[in-house]
Amino acid sequence: MLLRYRSSLFSAIGALFILWTLLRNHGKIVSHVVEQYKGTVATETVKGSGLEQVPTIQIIDPLVVEVPRPQEDFFQAPPKVPIGPPALIKPTIVSSRVTIHLSIQNLEATITGTSSSGFSTSTATSIIQDEFVKENAILGQEPSAGQIYGNTLNGVVGAGSHTESHLSVLNEIDVWKSYSRSKPLEYNPYPDYNSEVWKSKNKGDYVPCDGAGGPIKNILAFSGHSKVFEEPQMGSFSLFDIDSNLCFERETRLGLYGYAESFVESISTGSLAGTTQNKRDVPTRIQWDDINWGSLQTQCVEKNTNRYLASEISHPFNEEIMIPAQNASLAWNNSKAKESNSKKRVLGTIVSRKQNEEDPKDYFVQAHLAKAAKAAIDSKQPFKPRTAIMLRSYSGKKWNDNDQQNVRSLITELALKSGGEYEVFLLVHIRNSTIAIENDADYIEALQKNVPKEFHDIAVLWNEAYVQGFYPLIPKKVTNVHQSQWLPVQIFALDYPQFDFYWNWEMDTRYTGNHYDLLERLINFGMDQPRKYLWERNE
Template sequence: MKHDFLLPPPAYQQPRIKIRTILGHCLYRRVIIWTVTILLLLGITLFSGGGLHATTDRVLDFVDFGKKEYWGGMVAFRKQIKASGTLLSQDNARVPAKTESEPPHWLKYRHLDGYFNGLKALVSPSSYTPEHPRREGDESPLPLTGDYTELPTPTPFGFQPDYSSPAYRENHYQVRTCYLDPNDQIPAPSLYAYNGIVQGQPEPVIGSHSLLGIRDDICWDRFGRYGPYGLGYGEEEGGIYEGTDIEKEGNEAVWSQSGRINYNSIDWAEVQARCHEKNKERFSPPDEDQSLSTLSSAFAHQDQDLPLHQSLHGSTQPPHLRALDRTAVVIRTYVGFQWTQHAVLNFRAMINELSLRSAGEYTVHFLLHVHDDDYPIWADAEVAQQVLDDNVPAEFHGLCTLWSEAQMRLLYPPGGEEDFGEAVENPSGQDVHGVYRSAHMPLQHFALTHPEYAHFWNWEMDMRWVGDYYELFDRLGRWAAGQSRRELWERNERYYIPAVHGSWENFTALVHRETESSGRRAVVGPVNFAGRQNVRSEEQGRPFLPASCAAGSDPGLCGVGEEADLITLNPIFDAEDSGWVFASDVTGYETYFDTPPRRVSIITASRLSRRLLAVMHEETWRMRHAMFSEMFPATMALHHGLKAVYAPHPVYLDREWDLDVIDRSLNSGRDHSASGKGSPYDYDNEHNHKGTSWYFNSEFAGLLWRRWLGYAQMDGRGPGGGRGGHGTLRGGKKEEERPGGTGRMCLRSMLVHPVKWEHPAELLLS
């Protein structure tokens, strides 16, 4: 049933009560009247203003692209709910809203200190003891004792294959080195890391480095990570100036080979184009069959179903050499985004590590949302250039693709929003073509116009990676391809907590037992439901399951070696009864049927295959179906039998939680998962993510990142457990240079989100 966004309180007329009656001398009368009045007012407070579905403090940064308008609406929405004191759950049962009088349970846990020890406390993996979680019987390594005076030396690292090795050359085309300059004098620089782990640094509680093939025996300081891109030297030398006024002992080592590179006149579009041109024979040719009617048929077959010498596009290469598929990294930005020097560093790093050092395997793009639908950004080159000049640093101009919501209304479909039909619910009140509800639409169109890419990473401006981007994206892709489809959806809906679940094999066995005991059938291929429609490739008898899943095959090998159509960085959960605020933001399906089955992964950062985007495009354009941005990709994979994988990357906690409480809080839903009733994504449960290093509402992620950059931060400590932004100013130059201290921080590889600001001056400017 569709509820109005806000409903007026019910009409009510209070009985006339004379003032002298209320204030009269009869004590019993006064007690009765005041009691009735209080109960009456309480009832009005609790039961008026109905029709509110839920609220959220979130504004998705990838969809800000209009942040002022959307944020204002959501703030008003939140204020109304706080005023009414109630929420409506998925079954319309009233539940009390969170109040400040109910502090989160995790405030009772002690803050962890091991993150903030520095380089001088570096030890070998065999001597390392984490502060948390610790093995039974291990003593806490903190506080550290000893005299820390030795500063270790960083080592250059590369995470791409050894392109010159005989083993690589035997099966691949020659790789030609990419340079920053047109004269091939300045090669893409190396990153520097430290061998070892800082003593006492906590282990990730969720996910695992080693499971994904990411190194966990090295750590990164800010200069080894960003020094090659301009951190630590001034603009007169081609740097960014940031990092010259913070602790920097020994940072010269990171420029020992490359020198301080001058980035003042760089054009990254030209750099990437030159790199690809040199190496274009390495890659599969573009898929030229890109008409609207056939897009969903692209990539219907997988690599393992073809001879080694035949690409996905059907062209033939020399039989002894393998052509690679290319991947686009599409970063969502918008008019009005405030670029900073640290943001520039981050995207220089991404281009260098993903594109140049891989010799063109990845290409970085920016998808720039123009809010004003009246801007003639396609008809007037000067207007488009002015948008770029006003909103993007010049070095990135050539990487930008401009788009607007007016363009999406022309594409999906010509008739406008009314052609989509009524939404089951629309909690945000936004347009179905708007970026808040349908951020995937411009990505679908981008894929349509870029047939050269097989996969598309959807990325956001406020995400950071401590480590080498190539190691992250390459290892995620390899691990996902190796996953069996057997009980994959069931593994996807659970958090993997190694200290609780043990090895991945133990976790897989646990999921199998829980699936069997639940009485639910495991999902393997496409799901059937009332009103389901086939896309054209299915109509043509070409389903998306690979040959390894054919009848009679080993179920455990189903999908092994198959590239994932969707890789997410949070669990993929069942939206039904989950309490997630946008669970019923479903548009265009016949309302006399039950709402289709839906899957969601919070945070849109993910890798999508061309064929998944093709299915999404056809469902949007041909069938006029739409769902909320974080729900549509995973749901389309579920409906049509595409391979979706949650990759359990390392996620850290800021406090010393009891391990069983972590499991109960995050796998709190149906059948010990993140799905259904009790889900950690229920509005009342999402606070459990505030102390993690990766979630949209995290209070810890930004604090940890800024401390790592070398800036003092309020440590979040204090009475009642403390919260983000409270406590004592800690870290920064003075503390890192303290005699007897351990120096600047050195973290193992981790994703950090959200990072809303980096240099303290940004707060003053905002």
């Protein structure tokens, strides 16, 4: 046994010695081989039918670069040959085969091509993207642009099959859509506000709020579903008691929020169902840049303030950051006042931080919690809790129409239609940590560059340097957005302590149905869960 191990050890040592020798003398070995074959041309010949010799394979010497010797420095170097395309040597036909020789005439051409390959790939990708944008814009000008193709709505199954609770939120309306044989249904999943049942469980009175275009309408849905959507691939409709027998069309779902400005014309009851219109019914177009979503949400909360638990201690900076409530959804005539008011509001978080020494936030939080505990005793008519929705955005994001329509729908359905139960914010990550967002001018500049104008007043900016200032003991290498995504949320909660719950919401999240209906069902699901391991499951 020992002898066998020794022989293996000796073999390994011998192999290592041979490898070391080869590595040490590899230069000499390569030079020797090169000298043997440099400048040679080997040709293999075969005899053809006429007994003549025909060359079949020609090996061209690839070693065209020679290291200059010292004495060659005394001679003037020959002029460089201009870089040209690779020369293609004529093919040599041998029997039934074709051999093509590619000769690179200039070594610099090879080096340049290799070093620029990455740049060329990037440029090609950019060109393709630009071409797509141009083609898409051209197609958008066609008369058929935006038309609905296919017969999905005409082939739905299960139409009219709804549970009693689901049927209670659907209302028939006297409107036909040109792309469907059945009438759409008005979808209203909100509570019956101000009813006796509602008042027995809630404090205060519900006051309806206006949206971007005035009174808020409900979205429309169609009864039934596509046969291929019988069951979801992940998740469960029944677990959250969501009506799985509804079909939402893009125009009836997002038409209120700017999708093609509702180009599909509605047809009166007296017209034939499914009649195609030859012209587009374009309603009064909303100038979205003139909409102030922050002010609309503020007005809504003020109208319904008796429903919520508000701190008895007034914030000293409220007068500094609020925008006048009147005509919030209309264009402002005074551009200077508009800029000033916008700046005051978007700097609300900065103003509140500057007040820390005079009026610590902890004092407000403690007062809020104390009043909440006192109000919790009144279980018959509790105050309605408020929830902040933080949409995670970032600098450099290219906002498309669907992004803006989605944010408008979130604000309208969650905050305005509910009377202020929710409030929507944009939590914008400024990737450049050298920007001092504590500085008013830098904050405003970053805001205008990275957030659409209509959302300026709901945006809260942050960067990693700002977070590190709040958490100096945490290593900088882990305070990035990927490893410490929750840190800016905690800072947000300190700046806005008036909320009871905070939702961390991704910008690319999409929900086909009504957002209020979804979140309320998620809340009910959470309340039905056992207390044991609840915190762990929430992680």
